[in-house]
Amino acid sequence: MTADPEDHRNPYVARERILRTAYELFSRRGIRAVGVDEVIERSSVAKATLYRHFRTKNDLVIAFLERRQQVWTRDMVRDESERRGSTPDEQLLAMFDVLDEWIHSDDFDRCTFINVLLEMGPDHPVSRAAIDCLEELRGIVKERAEKAGLHRTEEFALSWHILMKGSIIAAYEGDGEAARRAKIMAADLIEQHRTPDGPERVPAGSKAGGS
Structure with missing residues (x-):
């Protein structure tokens, strides 16, 4: 998926999309089974965007x-x-x-x-x-x-x-x-x-x- 070009201009929207995606994946499959790269792909954000909101x-x-x-x-x-x-x-x-x-x-x-x-x-x-x-x-x-x-x-x-x-x-x-x-x-x-x-x-x- 292509990263959303609006990430920089809408930091709250990007953060919320990341968190919603992580919520769905973590609650269904657990923590260890879900990697950061999958969260990035599913939420359609750039890697830098995710790490700007969540350092680790x-x-x-x-x-x-x-x-x-x-x-x-x-x-x-x-x-x-x-x-x-x-x-x-x-x-x-x-x-x-x-x-x-x-x-x-x-x-x-x-x-x-x-x-x-x-x-x-x-x-x-x-x-x-x-x-x-x-x-x-x-x-x-x-x-x-x-x-x-x-x-x-x-x-x-x-x-x-x-x-x-x-x-x-x-x-x-x-x-x-x-x-x-x-x-x-x-x-x-x-x-x-x-x-x-x-x-x-x-x-x-x-x-x-x-x-």
Whole structure:
């Protein structure tokens, strides 16, 4: 493809085209399987244009993760579940309704943040960005748990996130009912955290990894 001659005069347009192309390729095929040259060709920009906006592939991947955070975590999971529930409890459980619809849509592509961690390893620079994205989701859950008056909200958010991640992986394995099964367990989890006494705590010193 021929590079767009408007690249210099429309830097925002060129950057957005690169990012949209990278978003589609990375979310569908992963990070390692997609090279910069393919992004350049598919987005119809000059190589110099891409490197003017993204100095390295890592920079491009981090920008992709930031876009994914907005599209998936905030616009879809957070905002849509908030619209569907009138109370914090309902908004928490609605997260699994949103996941269920996503799982059954043409846009289902597993969890990008988990994929990055598995592909790149936890010590890679882009993995740190993926972990930060996952921590934001747990923060949303924790905030809703606090508004619902639940106890041990940090533990609650970690357990809740396990149910969310597990339902996504199970769905990718072929369990189309995974999010609905997880929602039932999530309702039980809410009840367990309504009182100060509840499920056994994780031993002191244990670390919760991001996914």
